[in-house]
Amino acid sequence: MNFTDELVQWYLQNKRDLPWRNTTDAYIIWLSEIILQQTRVEQGLPYFYRFVEKYPDVSSFAAANEDEVLKLWQGLGYYSRGRNMLKTARLVEEQYHGKFPEKYDDLIKLKGIGEYTAAAIASFSANEAKAVVDGNVYRVLARFFGIYEPINSPAGKRNFQELANNLLNKKNPALHNQVMMEFGAMLCKPKNPACGICPVHTSCVAFTTNATTALPVKLKTVKVRERFLNYFLVTDGDTLLMNKRGDKDIWANMYDLPLIETSSLLPLNELLNLSAAHEIFGPEIKITSQAAPVQKHILTHQRLYIRLIKTETKPIKLEVNWFYTTVENLHSLALPKAIFILIKNIFNL
DNA sequence: AATACGGGGCA
DNA sequence: TGCCCAGTATT
Structure with a gap:
């Protein structure tokens, strides 16, 4: 089995049961993806439940006012996410008649949706062949392939995205993307990765060269x-x-x-x-x-x-x-x- | 190409 | 403390 097939097997046996994995509703997936930007699953989960309950569809979200949304967002940080969500919900209500877009090229134009989130929504809701590259994917790829190029340089971002695209299983992008992220979050963790039980550690460059703690490389912004x-x-x-x-x-x-x-x-x-x-x-x-x-x-x-x-x-x-x-x-x-x-x-x- | 934007968990 | 988290928008 190759690298990604091994990870799929690992995933099927070890994945968490997360609520946004049980739907292909682009609106619900959008909610979860925005909430999870730079946010741990455990921290975002209660917010996800509250938002789904209060705004079960785009139309109800679009009808909200900003104070209400920000109040519900309270404590989660990065509050522009909440403001952008309202703008996007209203635009979707107007221009897409309340049906949340599923195509990457449409999604990427919306406020608060960048490359990662557009790929996530497109693949999870409609199996569009777009590879997600989030913090987890950077880490997994850098370690497994032994890539020392910084993940936060423009060239590095391009190259990691390209590698992720090449690796993407075009038959099942949704599953592939979930696998890569879950593996990074649960096993190939930033600190103390569980290499001992990793199904691919014998072919992992970082593991075999004892470099897991050194990868991925990230340019630190010298704080002045x-x-x-x-x-x-x-x-x-x-x-x-x-x-x-x-x-x-x-x-x-x-x-x-x-x-x-x-x-x-x-x-x-x-x-x-x-x-x-x-x-x-x-x-x-x-x-x-x-x-x-x-x-x-x-x-x-x-x-x-x-x-x-x-x-x-x-x-x-x-x-x-x-x-x-x-x-x-x-x-x-x-x-x-x-x-x-x-x-x-x-x-x- | 840098920087701002948050709050929380972990070593 | 410093790093990192299912990143994006702005300067």
Whole structure:
């Protein structure tokens, strides 16, 4: 038996009894598929029952108002799904006279229905030969065939869809699609896959090369943190106040200036009214100038908004890592690029 | 081509 | 915490 035939046998013996598998009503399948987008079956199940009960057909859904739909959706997340459903129900009621479309090319045009959902509805309701590729299918294919191409790159998505299409059993697309997803959800799980009882593990590249935990590959979006760095330039022209940075943060052990970090860009007067500012300079701070406009500085994981505030007020208290140095001596201190840029024009560095 | 959009389960 | 879940729309 080949790969997919093995999985069909596994499926027939191990599948869950899920309510949307007992119908070919495109409307009911649509309900289930929208609810299950990025949502675990166990979490979506109670919502599915409530929606079917309240809106047994497209016409009743189309007659609902948005508040009502969103109330029923409450707690499920991704609320645009609910809003899009109402739009789609009304459009189907109008243009399809209440009969939910079953063809992929019609479905893909509807709000809230993308490639996956269109393929799912078309195959489950009318056995149209379209292969579904959801998170489960990505994982099963990446592992079994040992594909290291990222599943969330445009090229990767195309290639996995193409592979899924080639694998699709054209005689029974509905069964094939259910098999692939159920296998991924129940056995070839993201964590702790049950390879020991897997019917195809001897021919699975990931299993035989001990790479199940490495697959599928997913490009992680480097999440960029925003930080607002308010530096104070305390100088008489010949000396200035410096800070030696700690070893945990960016620019570890390098030198910058007295700093107040905020979680947003504060107006200058609000900044100077912070208790942090008062602790350093006392209640009366004389600002010479905001020496530079806010500078944007891009790091790999951080977006820094940096500004320099020049003051004549001497701090009433020095932090442990603060010290006065001469402008001459700046040449011997390791300054981050952003800090160097900030002060180079002031001291003709 | 990236990012926003949610809440929950799991290691 | 970080990852992932029967993805899609928007910028």
